[in-house]
Amino acid sequence: MNFHIAKVLSQVYNNFMPVITIPKALREKLGDYASEALGDFVKEIDLDARKDALALAEERLEKKLAIEIGKVNEQLVSLKGEMNLIKAEIRFLVVLTIIAITLMNPVAAEIIKRLLKL
Numbered sequence: 001m002n003f004h005i006a007k008v009l010s011q012v013y014n015n016f017m018p019v020i021t022i023p024k025a026l027r028e029k030l031g032d033y034a035s036e037a038l039g040d041f042v043k044e045i046d047l048d049a050r051k052d053a054l055a056l057a058e059e060r061l062e063k064k065l066a067i068e069i070g071k072v073n074e075q076l077v078s079l080k081g082e083m084n085l086i087k088a089e090i091r092f093l094v095v096l097t098i099i100a101i102t103l104m105n106p107v108a109a110e111i112i113k114r115l116l117k118l
Helices: 003-015 024-030 032-104 106-117
Strands: none
Touching (some): 024 032
């Protein structure tokens, strides 16, 4: 994934870290040290879940981008084919124009013959 997008998403997730408040009854039962450890544990689980969600979002975005890039490449191939057909038509029309000029004007016919011999 694009580094810039990943960095922005990471900053968004980090800026919205939840504030975990352990209920008073649980704090009294666990004590300060255990309450703090429980809060840290829950924050760590939340952070891991956010990282997993970010990784999943990155994978989905990459898949969608790959599909869209494939579609664009198909369109490019199609356009190149159309351009080649147009080039062939233009060459054909140039040849027809040269033939028409040579049939109408004998002097032009001689000039074109000499140019083609070069």
